[in-house]
Amino acid sequence: MADVTLRDVARASGCSVATVSRVLAGTRPVGPETARRVREAAEALGYRPNQAARALRSRSTGTVGLVLPQITNPFYPALVRELTHALHAEGRAVLFADCDDDPKAEAEYIDDLLSRRVDALLVVPADEHRSRDAVAAAAARVPLVLMDRGCGPGIADSVAVDNAAGMALVLDHLAATGRRRVCYLGADGTASAAAERRAAYAAGAAALDPGAPGRLALGGFSVEWGRAAVDLVWDARPDALVCANDLIAVGALQRLQQLGADVPGDVAVTGFDDIPMAALAAPGITTVRQPVAELAAEATQLLGRRLAGRGEGPQRAIRLAPELVVRESSAPRP
Amino acid sequence: MADVTLRDVARASGCSVATVSRVLAGTRPVGPETARRVREAAEALGYRPNQAARALRSRSTGTVGLVLPQITNPFYPALVRELTHALHAEGRAVLFADCDDDPKAEAEYIDDLLSRRVDALLVVPADEHRSRDAVAAAAARVPLVLMDRGCGPGIADSVAVDNAAGMALVLDHLAATGRRRVCYLGADGTASAAAERRAAYAAGAAALDPGAPGRLALGGFSVEWGRAAVDLVWDARPDALVCANDLIAVGALQRLQQLGADVPGDVAVTGFDDIPMAALAAPGITTVRQPVAELAAEATQLLGRRLAGRGEGPQRAIRLAPELVVRESSAPRP
DNA sequence: CTGAAAGCGCTAACAT
């Protein structure tokens, strides 16, 4: 099945390749009768434009690169879904790379995507510091939007949830339902999500109890850490465990169950992100829902603007307000 | 920052573009001294080959399309991860599309990927029947491997887990641990995974109890269905619920908890797939682990063979044996 | 072993 090209369509419709190109790309006005003939011929021959040729000539592939640290992190599938749908709706295709939390692999993937001439890049950086050089270099070549995590100031446009606002929602809710001895089970990394949530806890927890800001256990964003962290704070007799994300909360719940603690009777547990598991845990986990669809829409809009405006304009850092989802894990005690 | 091209490298290294191309692509022998000069010049100028041009000329983009029904289905992230890693290891890039369980969108994405000149396609078909035409048409144009689900016989190479073997592992395990009144909570679709697991249950359950093959509730592959299905079979006083996948098992567990049934004391529960949630549920869910990395490796190998061999050879349907993962949800009663 | 030259399929000036 030989590929049918513009020439073939031109021959079949009795006009020049330029005209055919104009009809199919809609770049310039064309006589209605000619246009019809061209379209019929194209249809009849089953013409499919060769995007490689188009890309070579027009210096635009209609493709954006998406670089993630770990697709298996349960927060990302929903983000990928929304991003790819938003991008596809604009006729763009998505080149996907999962760098497995390795900044070195990340740099290589970014490089490869650039050499494949992506029009733009969407990056969730693997590491606040070590991703920086590669991201900055890439941002100098194509429009680039950072998502979910930052990697230093002034690097590129960025879109993320307002972590501080989310943590404030949690603390307000716990205060309103009578919790006072709160503890924070968090992550110690420099990743922006970890740092911002930690800082917001420290800033807001004092309103509940003067000792609260100091009651924290810092580890990683994982279920295992959630289990381990409970043991580190259990002696403090907390009545609420504020977790930096849902995975930690799931782990905490498991360990509390082993210890025979009643949730929410003895202690409330809260998470962050609202991954699917948060709703399915027993009890359901009160958490902060990231507005994933809106994050994706903002990111693609930002890209669209840069792509249209030749990269002009000041850098933007967009923060979207999250929403508190109250479930059983923080129900008020009777 | 103007792009540096082969010409620039040629000029800088004092030889022709042809020679530079040969050095960088390694297609033909080149004098060692010239090669060194070329490589140095390329390095110094920061040369990056333009893949669009390369693709246009060589009729190969080094890109494969990956079409999924739903990235938010918790089984797929791990598969995507393994597939992209395997493909990247061969220097290929991955164009990703999520068709949201819609065969029509799936057909459009496949079409788009084809016009972007992917070298090959990896497809998890959205629907056994309605995906068929688009997949068959695509398979006629590029090497295509079906994964996880089929879509009719004779369409393309395929790689999937051996669902019948997996179900047999579950039934053997339940028999060995003294369960007799088993019920099946399954999916009614024509999707191959649903049909094969259902058939394997029907075939194998008779060995436990003559009535077992008839005790089944059929719905969808979801948590909600798992919850609802328990009520439909509860009157039969089952001592084991065999679920068609882990999501159903999670739902069943939730409903059993509400009913005050003890798992595994009163009733065992098993799943299929071994998604992350299966390990994290309470109790942990006994399930059938799909060999995801091996599935990905087989699929990429199949593609590689077709890509090298110009599409020759008989169609292959590869089935990989799964592994039983025993957790608390099916622990023997004391 | 190396260079010159011919395109891959398409779009964008430049003509008409």
Add this chain to the structure above:
DNA sequence: ATGTTAGCGCTTTCAG
């Protein structure tokens, strides 16, 4: 409104 023509950057004959 349409046709002609010149490439985009690269690989690949074909000569030397």
